[in-house]
Amino acid sequence: MRAEPDRRQRLLQLAAGAAFLxxxxxxxxIVINSSNGSGGDTKIEGVxxxxxxxxxxxxxxxxxxxxxxxxxxxxxxxxxxxxxxxxGYAEEILxxxxxxxxxxxxxxxxxxxxxxxxxxxxxxxxxAIAAGEQGRGWYFLELFYRNQGEENSGYADDAFLKALAKAxxxxxxxxxxxxxxxxxxxxxxxxxRAEQLGFxxxxxxxxxxxxxxxxxxxxxxxxxxxxxxxxxEAAEETGAG
Amino acid sequence: MNFPSEWTLRRAIAFVAALGVGVAxxxxxxxxxxxxxxxxxxxxGCETVANSSYSHLLGINVAVFGIVGYVLLLASAFxxxxxxxxxxxxxxxGGFGFSVYLTxxxxxxxxxxxxxxxxxxxxxxxxxxxxxxxxxxxxGTEAVVxxxx
Numbered sequence: 191m192r193a194e195p196d197r198r199q200r201l202l203q204l205a206a207g208a209a210f211l212x213x214x215x216x217x218x219x220i221v222i223n224s225s226n227g228s229g230g231d232t233k234i235e236g237v238x239x240x241x242x243x244x245x246x247x248x249x250x251x252x253x254x255x256x257x258x259x260x261x262x263x264x265x266x267x268x269x270x271x272x273x274x275x276x277x278g279y280a281e282e283i284l285x286x287x288x289x290x291x292x293x294x295x296x297x298x299x300x301x302x303x304x305x306x307x308x309x310x311x312x313x314x315x316x317x318a319i320a321a322g323e324q325g326r327g328w329y330f331l332e333l334f335y336r337n338q339g340e341e342n343s344g345y346a347d348d349a350f351l352k353a354l355a356k357a358x359x360x361x362x363x364x365x366x367x368x369x370x371x372x373x374x375x376x377x378x379x380x381x382x383r384a385e386q387l388g389f390x391x392x393x394x395x396x397x398x399x400x401x402x403x404x405x406x407x408x409x410x411x412x413x414x415x416x417x418x419x420x421x422x423e424a425a426e427e428t429g430a431g
Numbered sequence: 432m433n434f435p436s437e438w439t440l441r442r443a444i445a446f447v448a449a450l451g452v453g454v455a456x457x458x459x460x461x462x463x464x465x466x467x468x469x470x471x472x473x474x475x476g477c478e479t480v481a482n483s484s485y486s487h488l489l490g491i492n493v494a495v496f497g498i499v500g501y502v503l504l505l506a507s508a509f510x511x512x513x514x515x516x517x518x519x520x521x522x523x524x525g526g527f528g529f530s531v532y533l534t535x536x537x538x539x540x541x542x543x544x545x546x547x548x549x550x551x552x553x554x555x556x557x558x559x560x561x562x563x564x565x566x567x568x569x570x571g572t573e574a575v576v577x578x579x580x
Contacts (some may be wrong), residue, residue: 197513197571204517216528238540
């Protein structure tokens, strides 16, 4: 083995330079990310918390739960993504329901848009359904509430919705974008339905048997316990309790 | 300092890089169908990581970058020259740095661990050490064919 000292030294200097650059690049990436909130290239907060909450629960559209295995009860929330009370429910009241009856397969949750707060509620609701088309609907809903701004302050613009969709794990942003443009009609439809049912505000909850169109309106129960009782009662009525 | 022979190092690099191609290809294929790699030890860490916004860079799954890196490292193991030694080191260094960054993201941002990503990070760390040893031990030397030295 014959070494050429000058060439060898030059190569090792190049390698040391590359190593220095690599260390600097990794440090810069980590610093940028640590000051960026949980959403990576966005400032969306609560991604890890939402991932923990929803991990392993099947989703389809804005349904959350093992509905394919025949969940006996459906708990339906008519809500507006801009509604601060709905945010409170998403953060405080509903997580134990998701961790309990939904994960145990005793109930499924469904979100239906009742877009009444302001003009941005409609595109926001359509964006959530479009995320649901890719199995990320509940990630979108939960992240929306955790990043909600002041009612009708204009925060729920396109950039905000796109950042949320990315943080929610929507993979095909092009599809999401074209889907949401066509889904505002559906948000209007569920909103009209809520008005026909005489709902007076958001959130309004109802229980239903998955095979029946009839809803049992609960109003706005003020605690997790009240919602759990309603689920049990509905299960007993269907003979599953 | 006694280094393993370059022949041995190249064989080890080729073996580990081939494993890396397998792991990264599995992650990329599992993700391309809209799904996620299956965690062999159970749990849903792989699904969480695969579905996070960090799993894609410029719209491309990061596993695809992994495949490219492992293929380059595999190729570098078949060539005996200073360009291959330095090239292998630089690619392994980049892969190792990226693995450190992704592991940080898994632990502190996504708060979920995907065992396939960990496997890839371990393979890339081994490749970095092997390529660094190859470069330090044999930079500026001529090729030695086993049996002729």
